[in-house]
Amino acid sequence: MSPQPAVVLRRGDSGPAVADVCDRLIVTGDLASSWADRTAPRDTAVFDDEVERAVKSFQQRRGLIVDGVVGRSTYSVLDGARWSLGDRVLRFVPDHFLEGDDVGRLQARLVELGFTLGKVDGIHGPATDTALRSFQAAVGLTSDGILGPETLRAFDALRRSVTGGSANALREREHIRRGGFSLTGRTVVLDPGHGGSDPGVIGHGLVEAELALDLARRIEGRLTAHGVEVVFTRTGTSGGEEVDRAAFANSLDADLVLSIHSDHSAATAAHGVATFFYGHGDPGRQSPGAWSTIGEHFAELLLREVVARTGLIDCRSHPRTWPLLRRTRMPAVRLDVGYLSHPHDAEVLSDPQTRDRIAEGVVVALQRLYLGDADTARTGVLKLADLRRHIERARATGELGAPPPVMPRVAPPGTD
Ligand SMILES: [Zn+2]
Known part of the structure; x- marks a missing residue:
């Protein structure tokens, strides 16, 4: 670091410190380079009107108080202006923060x-x-x-x-990049809600924990057929807290977590299907908060596929900070399929064929997620075979190109 001037410099001052300030103002483009030619001996450099105008111009551009006086704060910003990224090694120095x-x-x-x-x-x-x-x-x-x-x-x-994007999105993109456009070789954690001593909600002869497990098994069969390694967070008889389920998914370094639930409401009119992803705050660039962009994308794809296949009402996708969504290091989405308190929803969900269609919707949504450009095949009831053809066609025409290069492997973050 350059020494900071012990005294404040203002119009009328002279000497080498003034010449030093003017050198920097020339570098920043606020002072004409011809100024230096006119002040050959540095000892006699004078802080004149032209220098004052240059200081004010610099202060204005940098959001400093525009007084034309070079005090401590103006000098430190002026001194830092000569550094471009890469000019020097940057690091944290506890007693003397680097500036520039x-x-x-x-x-x-x-x-x-x-x-x-x-x-x-x-x-x-x-x-x-x-x-x-x-x-x-x-x-x-x-x-x-x-x-x-x-x-x-x-x-x-x-x-x-x-x-x-966000740090989280960075990690998520890496998870998607890792395997290219294929489901094969991926690890998906299926989390049937509740279980053990906790049945979840009950209504119209349906028990949430049992329904979730049944759906998970149907999804498992289809995903396994696509070469996906499927891992359950619980068996038929066990349960477990969400934090433990999240830790389990993290320990597997899975590609994605899908949690399956149903809803219940005292308001008997409530019905429909909703999906949830991790997020809070404003997803806009100004204040990103925390937002899982991949989670949001998958939540929307999943919702669309399930709604299109079941006729259940679309209750939209929502950001939430539930432990399973927040503590997982990979994209995690929760599907709340139907209200067991609602007779129509319960009837739809009682049908094994509907459950199979939901399972197929999950697989298609996953395939669309990894396809990376969901909107080129927009219909909500695309069959898997159609989708495979779509992918093959896109590859053949070069629309998809080769899978993007693999990024450096993401290390597990410390604490969020
Ligand atoms: Zn539940």
């Missing part, structure tokens, strides 16, 4: 990728350090908090493939 435009660029990129660090202020404080380490962990680098060539390359590589 390069730090600001680093912060902006971290924010763009959804890492939380407070504000982009060009000061490499503890929050920036934490965000940088989280980024490194997310892309499989040593989480040392040092922005050197390796981490810079990771940023550049990501810039070509990821814009916006």
